[in-house]
Amino acid sequence: MNNTSYMRPVGTRSGYPYLSSLQGWQGSDYSAQKSLAHQPGDGHRLVATRASAKDSYAKNTRTLASLNPQQTNNRTGKGNTNSKTNNESKSSVSCFKNDYSNHYIHSGVLPVKYVRNAVQPVEGYPKLQKLIKLKEQQVMKYATRAYGSRVKPEKMVDTLNKWIYEDNLQFDVIMIGALSENQLLYPLVSQLPIDKLCAKPGFLFIWASTQKISELSKLLSNTSTWTKKFRRSEELVFVPVDKNSPFYPTDSLIPEEQLLEQMQWHCWMCITGTVRRSSDKNLIHCNINTDLSIENASTKNSAVPAQIYQVAENFSTSTKRLHIVPSKTGLDHPVRLRPGWVILSPDVMLDNFDPLKYKTEIASLGSNVPLDDEIEQLRPKTPV
């Protein structure tokens, strides 16, 4: 280690007491601070000659006066010549960028409000827009009618067991939970016979708030429940854009107890059985949606935003989809019906599910959305 810039301190009077007192900063050693007789900064100059080096932090201080392109260029240009010595900055010259976190402190407008493709995530990409539209039409075409099954939480396990053992029902896509603080109920969810209910390969989408994530983690790593059959594959996040949004998590949140303002909802995507990205195109279509959904004007208040149902529909081609909402979601989050899904909840709007009728419908519809040449040509594909 001989390429260091540290200069051995000369034993001058002014340097040492200050530096020793630095040790006391973190603890509550107030007396050390009181004995500080010298100007702050004396020590710095003595001990480190390179402290004022431009190549470290100097380029990060942005002055406000110079904002027209020419001057910004000068500044960035200078930054680049400096960082050339670090042999790392190969990127092109970058332009002015807003600091949305800084802006939030002064304006109170949430950073996510400034994302410019919240309404149309594939804004600017006509091919992808077409793909998403075709997928939506195809999914609609092969969707069962919207089913609701209104069942009280304490009766859910019985109902599901009846579906499994008496009606021989199985689903390929199962969603559990909703955007409500009271949703992940460990004792209930761990008792649900999901391993029997879910086909193989099968896909599970399970919701949790930031507060409940540890509970979900515990559930999914518990090897004595059904969860041992599932692998965690992706973590989806849904974000409301406004503090007045019905999806902004307000229940049971006290600012004094949160390190950061909690606003996101997590939905873990898990897989059971084997699927291959490259060859199982009749079962799954990868990389169409992203792992992030942002609320927009078309997001209706409901137990689960339509965007996330869409992620599941675009990913798995299966037509057998079930959504379990294990407890009441409240007046702000009505459990809406969705074509192609059976929704099991204590307060779903309709109670029209009949296993026999459902099976007949699936039989005539087919258990998978068939391949479509145009979609096949447009969708991002994994090289074989």
Place this chain on the structure above:
Amino acid sequence: MDKKTNEVLKFLIDWNYLLIEPPVEGSIAEIYFCFIASCQVKGKDKVSWLQFVKCLQKLNEICIHNAFTCLPANALSLTYEDPFKCFSKITHMDRLALNLIYKQVKLSSNPPIEPPKTPPLPLSRLRLAAQREVPKDKEERLDLLMELVDRPPVKSKRAASDLYAGLSPLDIEDVYTTTSRSKRLDQLTLLLSVPAGSHILAKERAKLRTPIKPFFDCCDDSRHAQLLIPLTSFDRTTNYCKLNSTRLNDRLKLETGSSDTYTELARCVNQKIHFIPIIQSQTDIKLGDCSYLDTCHKMSSCRYVHYGQLMPQDDSASKKAAQHNKNISKSMQISDFTRGEAISPATRPELPAQWINCDVTKLDFSILGDDFALIIADPSWTIHMNLNYSSLTDSDLLQIRMDKLQKEGLFLLWVTGRTIETGRDFLKKWGYQVVNQITWVKTNQLVRTISTGRTGHWLNHSKEHLLVGLKGNPKWINKCIDPQILISSTRETSRKPDEVYGMVERMVGPGTRKLEIFGRQHNTRPGWLTIGNQLNGTHLVEKEIAERYYSASATEA
């Protein structure tokens, strides 16, 4: 027993221990207000304050003074002119005794009074068809309504319309909710949602101390971008567009009274950022935007659309910002609100940037001290394919003695994909509790989330996570100042957004010691010690660390 006492009794049984616990805490006056707010009785049947206290006395007497334990003990035998002069409390309520009275009353009264919480019997369809009467009880009415929703349509139209008319709520009081005491519930929700004074003060303090950075809205009017194409020129060396003001002025002069397209455009150009499509000879607009935009390496031959950034000309906001920023050091000194601070930041200036170029897995962490307020680490998890670092296996990483770095404080760990769970495990093993998960929403030049390509295994990835671990219960943390979501554009591979520094510095306050592990030269900054194997040598300012570090390396040599 009279009707009013019966009402009070029903109310007490309904709410029982909730009245004894905070926020009501048994205050007789508060219980009275709750009762009034929840009671539907109006007019001459309304229970007055004096009547209310009398009812309580009566109930207590029936139970031979065993129903309520009060503070003072004789609270119920005192007279209070109005509730605002009553500070007495009920500390215990004998629910069994109250329930017994209630049962007795029910048995003796004729006709029997409807119990408050008896679940209504489900109406059978046969009964319903025969009866076709709208029940009075709200819960029964809901059941009837739900049954009608699920049932095939009623044949007789007249009967149905009568039924529906009877079921439509007349006003808000008529709406059934899970608790008929919904007003009180609303009051409590409101109370809980009002932020605490300390929180408001902490936010104001953060505002005073955070420099205002220049900020401009981005124009969302796509017509503006189109109109600006002939009025601007793109400079490839700077990536900025430059406005040709003479051309814009010419258009403004040509504009007649009825149309104001260019007037509007001129105003917008002054205030907002515009992204102008750069149309080159090879550009094919039908293909849409380039996935790489400003980072495209083949911009001169790429057929997709790229954009140039046109900055607004107006600079007035920056003057106000400059004034604010000048006053920051002053507001650091005047610190009337010291909650969440270990010491006044004015006496504790930020140290200059420090760094040590080393192999983190081999560095003895006792050199660094154990008093960092905050640590941030961006390990090159094996999945990253990061060529800047030889990637670290999970077990290599776990073996680093991260547990020795802090007595109490925060540890932030960058994770993606599969490492979200591994990261959680590791933080726990190092002695931290995972308390939050920051999301970095990755955007491109146009402030749109990254959505193209194949950026993830099953789904595309437009975000990364920063796990937040907490050790101990430090009193000096400023909570809930920033949101957990951060929006920033992507830069070089694996380079993380600088906005994180602003966020975490607000969390732990100015002047605290902060450590970055696996940092590079661009991560070095005042107040931070950066360690990693991609740094320019070693630069230390704190004497103790420097001495320990050099004596250690001397013995090694």
